[in-house]
Amino acid sequence: MIVDDQEIECVTFDLDDTLWLCFPVILKAESVFYDWLGKHYPRIAEAFTFEGLIDRRRDFFSGLPAGMAHDVTWQRMRWLEKLADDFACPRGHLVQEGFEVFLAARNDIELYDGAHEILRLASERYTCGTITNGNADVARIGIDHYFDFSITASGAGAAKPDPAIFLAAAEAAGMPPEKILHIGDDPERDIRGAANVRMKTLWINPDGKLWEGPGSPDMELRSINELAGLLVH
Structure with missing residues (x-):
């Protein structure tokens, strides 16, 4: 009872x-996304190690508005937009497809x-x-x-x-x-x-x-x- x-x-x-168990799921999703970047946007993958890209994302998240801290999807989408802009890549494919690649792996549980x-x-x-x-x-x-x-x-x-x-x-x-x-x-x-x-x-x-x-x-x-x-x- x-x-x-x-x-x-x-x-x-x-x-x-x-x-x-959450940690290995997220780590795998980050790895799948990094491999996808290497295939479709090699300039970005070459600019960061796997760990370095995660550190850069965390730094970016820490500077986002506190009022959006509850929405992890919104945060990641803004991060992908930032990546696209920093490397002069079209936002559409990198943001939409990149997020879908991460999300699919994040839900492979x-x-x-x-x-x-x-x-x-x-x-x-x-x-x-x-x-x-x-x-x-x-x-x-x-x-x-x-x-x-x-x-x-x-x-x-x-x-x-x-x-x-x-x-x-x-x-x-x-x-x-x-x-x-x-x-x-x-x-x-x-x-x-x-x-x-x-x-x-x-x-x-x-x-x-x-x-x-x-x-x-x-x-x-x-x-x-x-x-x-x-x-x-």
Whole structure:
């Protein structure tokens, strides 16, 4: 049973580092994009090492308006425009095709072992949704059939832990936040953010870290797989 099962009617999942390991996915996507640059825009690839291009992108992101920090797609599109302009390349192909190359690789994901079964069990018992700050796309990944709705930071106009993104999920679910359990790995963005709008919380804590700061999750598991035993009771 999840928390108090009589109170929970909806379960929302964080995506990156909750259903799959994020870092290698992003690193692979950056590598695929860099290889694409080398083929189509060799002058750019020759001007940067792989690591150097990532560092330059991070520097560029740090100078973008704080009000757009929630929209990682918008940030990357502006970065691609900057690359095109700096190297006198046509924006259209580099920006649109380059972003699509990155996004396709970014959504080429292998879920944690057992995660598909967890999502199947949850979707049979609860209204299910996703809440993510990133641009992972559950339809492109092929797991959208488990979910009734998907909320992104770009769509909500705010990123976790801002209350707005969690309230957008509650609106999509058609129920008050108190009836929703949010599952995620990040103590601040996921757990405190959800708790601040009175959602129930389940912290995925694979490294067994000690909880720090005020409040605490309603439940804590070491992996998403441990949820299976709770969903079948």
